[in-house]
Amino acid sequence: MDKLTIIKNLYRPLQPTIGPSDDDVSYREIKPKQALSDMVYCFWQLRTIRPLGQQFTYRVVADGCIDIFFDMAETGKSFIMGFCQKYTEFPLADTFNYVGIRFYPTMFPQLFHISAKKLSNNAFELDQIVPELAKFIKNKITADMELPQIVVPLNAYLAEVVSNTELHMDHRLYGALHLILQNQEILKIERDLDTGISPRQLRRLFDYYIGTSPKTFSKVIQFQNVLRAQLTVQNLRTNKVFYDSGYSDQAHFIRDFKNFYGVTPTTAFK
Structure with a gap:
């Protein structure tokens, strides 16, 4: 099996904590363009369909991946979350709209030459880790965009990163x-x-x-x-x-x- 496709062909990371019974909260995934399919598992969106009337706690289960995410209401602040060896809970407001990028294991360090160990078990502001990508999200993503529109510029940005990166597939x-x-x-x-x-x-x-x-x-x-x-x-x-x-x-x-x-x-x- 080709090294670049090993993870994609054998692994499908799940985040199951929003189910069909959660009528007021929606979780959605869109696959990346083909050129990114070995590196990015999905683009995702977690949003409220209507105000909840109370704070919402979102639980992220361990999946081995690194995620970038941002609040559509404030795209100037984006974050990155590294590998976590246990579940993580995020207290959210009663209304929210988050979008993220889930990278397959090993791929974020391959593309951005940053040790995954530096990011483990924590979330960091993206502009402290990959400032160019944080700036791109701030300038190109606006609050009125829907997920299919959001993934277009993100696909293009990441495809350019891939084309300019020499991968070290040990x-x-x-x-x-x-x-x-x-x-x-x-x-x-x-x-x-x-x-x-x-x-x-x-x-x-x-x-x-x-x-x-x-x-x-x-x-x-x-x-x-x-x-x-x-x-x-x-x-x-x-x-x-x-x-x-x-x-x-x-x-x-x-x-x-x-x-x-x-x-x-x-x-x-x-």
């Missing part, structure tokens, strides 16, 4: 990612990720391009695999999903799931 890193993504259980990192370099060297690559260790990234991927399985409370009780996921017991499975999602599996899949 086969050892992407070999390890391939092993993690194609497996259906958490790997024994030391034993299973033999890509021709020492564990310390592999950790350095993961720190720079992912923002965390191979072990933690592997756990996030397995958590995402559980989300994609579309479990229900009933089959959580009858199927030993924690064994299938590589856990030795249910307690460890529930602990990790709650860390990445913010609630227990039973609550999440009601």
